[in-house]
Amino acid sequence: MFRSILPALALAALALPATAQAGGKELFGEQKCTKCHTVKSEGIAATEEKEKIVDLSGTGKDHDVAWFKSWLMKEAEMDSKVKKGEKVKHKQKFKGSPADLDAIAAWLKTLTK
Ligand code: HEC
Known part of the structure; x- marks a missing residue:
């Protein structure tokens, strides 16, 4: 139940x-x-x-929105920052809707600090 109420509240509170x-x-x-x-x-x-x-602080400086979407769907690869010298895909595939994927990728892009 909270799942549907929380984003609605956040949106209503901001209305920006x-x-x-x-x-x-x-x-x-x-x-x-x-x-x-x-x-x-x-x-x-x-x-x-x-x-x-x-x-993930500052990750928005390293990638663009399209890459974030592809990464979260386990399509894009990158040089692992954890396992040096290895190419990796993400740990898990995104389970939300396409609109959720857009929103989360857009937000990741804002993380520039
Ligand atoms: C089961 C653990 C796990 C979960 C859950 C998870 N991730 Fe990750 N994620 C990782 C690991 C581990 C890495 C680092 C990969 C590497 O560098 O080898 C990573 C890397 C990333 C990166 C790339 C960061 C960089 O260094 O460039 C992004 C962006 C990211 N995750 C976003 C997300 C988002 C958004 C979610 C939720 C939808 C999520 N992750 C859920 C384990 C997870």
Whole structure:
């Protein structure tokens, strides 16, 4: 139930053109990205204690929106920042809707700090 109410509240509270960003940030939690990631620049903490938590602060400087979408669908590869010398695809395929994918990719692009 919260899944549908939270983004609606966030959008209503903002009611600004920046709604895509708010949506993306909400989705980051809803899609459980925080099982493996923090975004320290946004004050987003991990929800699980894991050895390998990857911080995504500043990731918007490294990639464009199309790449984020492709990466999240396990299509794009990159040089691993964790396992040096290896080409990797993402750990898991995005499970949200195409609109959710757009929103989350647009939000990732805003992470430039
Ligand atoms: C099961 C763990 C796991 C989950 C869940 C997960 N990721 Fe990741 N993600 C990783 C790992 C590990 C890497 C680092 C890959 C590497 O460098 O080898 C990564 C890398 C990334 C990168 C690339 C960062 C860079 O260094 O360029 C982005 C962007 C990203 N994840 C976004 C997301 C988003 C958005 C979600 C939620 C929809 C998500 N991840 C969910 C494990 C996860």
